[in-house]
Amino acid sequence: MDSSVHLDNVVMQFGDFTAVQQTDLKIESGEFFSFLGPSGCGKTTILNMISGFLDPTRGSVCIGGQDMRGVPANKRPTSMIFQNLALFPLMTVAENIEFGLEVRGVSRVERKKASDRLLELVALEGSGTKKVSELSGGQKQRIAIARALAVEPQVLLLDEPLSALDLKLRQHMRTELKEIQRKTGITFIYITHDQGEALTMSDRVAVMSAGKLQQVADPIALYRDPKTAFVASFVGENNGIAGSVVSSDGNTTMIDAGELGILSGRCQSVLSQGSRATLFVRPEQLHLGGEGNNHLAAKVEEVNFEGSYLTLNSTLSNQQPISVQMGASQYSDRFAHGSDLQLSFQGESAVVISGEAEHV
Amino acid sequence: MYNQLKDRFGGPLSVGIVALIAIWLIGMVILPQLLMVDYSFRPNLLPAEMGSEKDVYSLTNYETLFNNGIHLTIFLKTIWSSVLVTFLTLVVSYPLAFYLAKVATPKQAAFCLLLLIIPFWINEILRTFSWYIILAYKGPLNALLLSLGIIHRPIRFLSGDGGVMIGMVYAYILFMIFPIYNAIESLDTNQVKAARNLGAGWIRTHYRVIIPHAKPGIATGCIMTFMLAAGSYAVPALLGSPGSRWFTQIIYNWFFEGGDWNQGAAYAFLLLIICIGFIGLVMKLFKVGLGDIAR
Numbered sequence: 001m002d003s004s005v006h007l008d009n010v011v012m013q014f015g016d017f018t019a020v021q022q023t024d025l026k027i028e029s030g031e032f033f034s035f036l037g038p039s040g041c042g043k044t045t046i047l048n049m050i051s052g053f054l055d056p057t058r059g060s061v062c063i064g065g066q067d068m069r070g071v072p073a074n075k076r077p078t079s080m081i082f083q084n085l086a087l088f089p090l091m092t093v094a095e096n097i098e099f100g101l102e103v104r105g106v107s108r109v110e111r112k113k114a115s116d117r118l119l120e121l122v123a124l125e126g127s128g129t130k131k132v133s134e135l136s137g138g139q140k141q142r143i144a145i146a147r148a149l150a151v152e153p154q155v156l157l158l159d160e161p162l163s164a165l166d167l168k169l170r171q172h173m174r175t176e177l178k179e180i181q182r183k184t185g186i187t188f189i190y191i192t193h194d195q196g197e198a199l200t201m202s203d204r205v206a207v208m209s210a211g212k213l214q215q216v217a218d219p220i221a222l223y224r225d226p227k228t229a230f231v232a233s234f235v236g237e238n239n240g241i242a243g244s245v246v247s248s249d250g251n252t253t254m255i256d257a258g259e260l261g262i263l264s265g266r267c268q269s270v271l272s273q274g275s276r277a278t279l280f281v282r283p284e285q286l287h288l289g290g291e292g293n294n295h296l297a298a299k300v301e302e303v304n305f306e307g308s309y310l311t312l313n314s315t316l317s318n319q320q321p322i323s324v325q326m327g328a329s330q331y332s333d334r335f336a337h338g339s340d341l342q343l344s345f346q347g348e349s350a351v352v353i354s355g356e357a358e359h360v
Numbered sequence: 361m362y363n364q365l366k367d368r369f370g371g372p373l374s375v376g377i378v379a380l381i382a383i384w385l386i387g388m389v390i391l392p393q394l395l396m397v398d399y400s401f402r403p404n405l406l407p408a409e410m411g412s413e414k415d416v417y418s419l420t421n422y423e424t425l426f427n428n429g430i431h432l433t434i435f436l437k438t439i440w441s442s443v444l445v446t447f448l449t450l451v452v453s454y455p456l457a458f459y460l461a462k463v464a465t466p467k468q469a470a471f472c473l474l475l476l477i478i479p480f481w482i483n484e485i486l487r488t489f490s491w492y493i494i495l496a497y498k499g500p501l502n503a504l505l506l507s508l509g510i511i512h513r514p515i516r517f518l519s520g521d522g523g524v525m526i527g528m529v530y531a532y533i534l535f536m537i538f539p540i541y542n543a544i545e546s547l548d549t550n551q552v553k554a555a556r557n558l559g560a561g562w563i564r565t566h567y568r569v570i571i572p573h574a575k576p577g578i579a580t581g582c583i584m585t586f587m588l589a590a591g592s593y594a595v596p597a598l599l600g601s602p603g604s605r606w607f608t609q610i611i612y613n614w615f616f617e618g619g620d621w622n623q624g625a626a627y628a629f630l631l632l633i634i635c636i637g638f639i640g641l642v643m644k645l646f647k648v649g650l651g652d653i654a655r
Binding site for chain 2: 051053072073074075078079080082083084086087088090099100103104147148150151
């Protein structure tokens with residue numbers, strides 16, 4: 001069954017405010033797709049357009065090749081898991097799960113079968129007669145998933161459903177969601193501001209900022225090859241160093257970073273000489289000593305021990321902050337406040353992006 | 361309760377507050393009511409006969425109602441019409457309350473609420489009298505309906521209970537809208553979206569999600585409207601005709617025209633008992649407790 005979602009040049013405006021700028025995007029059938037961005041970037045608006053709670057100002061949404069214009073929310077083959085779950089508090093767990101089937105006129109016996117099967121899928125057998133208020137946070141989460149799956153949607157929409165859970169449970173639910181997606185083969189569209197969630201679960205991620213798609217890529221490409229300064233600084237930790245282009249050949253670009261010297265990084269496009277550009281190097285790509293082909297001198301300000309790794313918040317010679325990460329085993333006493341570091345990185349591990357860095 | 365007051369206002373002031381409430385309740389509510397109960401069981405006597413052997417407690421005053429066919433009919437009609445008024449008010453108010461709580465933007469809602477409240481700045485008699493004009497035989501409503509060709513002859517709205525009921529729906533609509541509005545307002549909008557998203561049409565969304573949530577508000581509104589309707593005097597007095605008397609008018613007549621306070625008190629108590637019975641019934645019907653309603 002085709003359960004692809006095509007955002008066909010959609011635009012969403014509220015009065016003068018453009019919540020979603022023109023977006024053309026195809027989400028494949030059976031894909032786990034995430035929209036990642038800070039709050040207010042328009043990702044929930046996109047979800048509301050797919051579910052039918054909002055009609056795009058321009059363009060259209062196609063689900064499974066069907067244009068959804070004029071199809072109301074209750075007639076769309078989508079199912080949504082809300083941020084606050086929105087379970088019906090006055091109904092039992094089973095009634096919640098069966099609600100969508102009740103609407104479709106499924107017989108009581110069939111409904112019962114379906115809810116039992118779904119309760120088993122989410123590992124909550126026998127809780128059908130419980131009240132919603134008797135469930136724990138994680139259990140409620142699972143009932144919300146079961147309720148959404150009961151109507152056998154082509155597309156499951158998830159609006160930051162894990163944000164209310166504690167860390168351990170959140171990590172556990174990530175695996176479980178991924179598992180359910182694999183089992184059911186439904187297209188999952190996941191909205192989050194948590195990059196960890198987006199990167200671990202998704203087949204592809206769309207990064208959004210201010211109503212605009214910044215980049216659509218699989219998690220590894222997104223992390224390794226950010227295409228915009230926003231993506232570079234929003235996804236993962238990154239150190240941006242501004243400079244002007246010295247040379248650029250569509251492979252490697254050298255920038256002059258003033259008193260930090262000449263630095264090199266990857267860049268697939270050819271940037272014009274003298275234009276402003278920013279080099280991004282990840283904290284874990286910065287090494288102590290001189291093995292890399294780019295060198296930086298820094299002074300340690302603060303040492304943060306984070307368990308398996310440690311972060312040195314330092315400053316470069318031009319007073320710009322830089323973050324360095326290394327395995328916890330490399331810890332030594334010489335990383336005291338004020339001590340000098342000789343850092344280096346390989347040009348292949350850094351990315352040069354045209355323009356000045358945005359601050360996220 | 362007292363301790364809460366004491367923590368907040370200190371001892372002497374708390375005692376003062378409690379005493380004021382007690383004086384209010386006992387002096388203004390409980391004692392007069394008890395006096396009326398006492399009246400209702402005594403015969404109506406000349407001052408000279410009070411305290412004589414004739415002055416004994418009996419149920420005679422209560423029996424009067426059941427022996428007087430006209431009064432009994434009016435009594436039952438009042439109850440039935442009040443139920444109808446309550447139902448009509450609910451039918452008119454629910455969609456409005458839903459619109460205000462969930463559909464309208466805050467600005468629109470505030471504007472609509474203002475429009476609803478402004479007429480209530482004018483006193484009830486004047487407001488009701490304006491309906492007298494609107495509903496008159498040669499009034500604007502008949503003129504409008506005639507000119508639109510909906511009717512061919514003016515309708516005598518004011519001769520039956522119709523006018524009284526229209527007037528009451530109008531007079532008590534706020535008492536219905538506000539509790540329901542508050543109840544629906546407190547419903548998480550995602551609940552409505554979730555129901556829609558799972559395929560529910562509007563009717564089912566209301567029936568399965570919104571109305572169950574709004575039940576305490578609906579019950580409160582129904583109780584208030586019924587009490588006001590059953591106990592209304594001004595509306596039936598103005599908009600009613602001799603053929604559509606309200607039970608309150610009979611009570612009034614006993615007190616001020618018949619001069620028989622004892623009889624009037626008995627009638628008033630019968631009405632009160634029915635009203636309390638109605639509250640109990642509504643609470644049972646909607647499966648809500650006193651606590652839900654007071655919220």
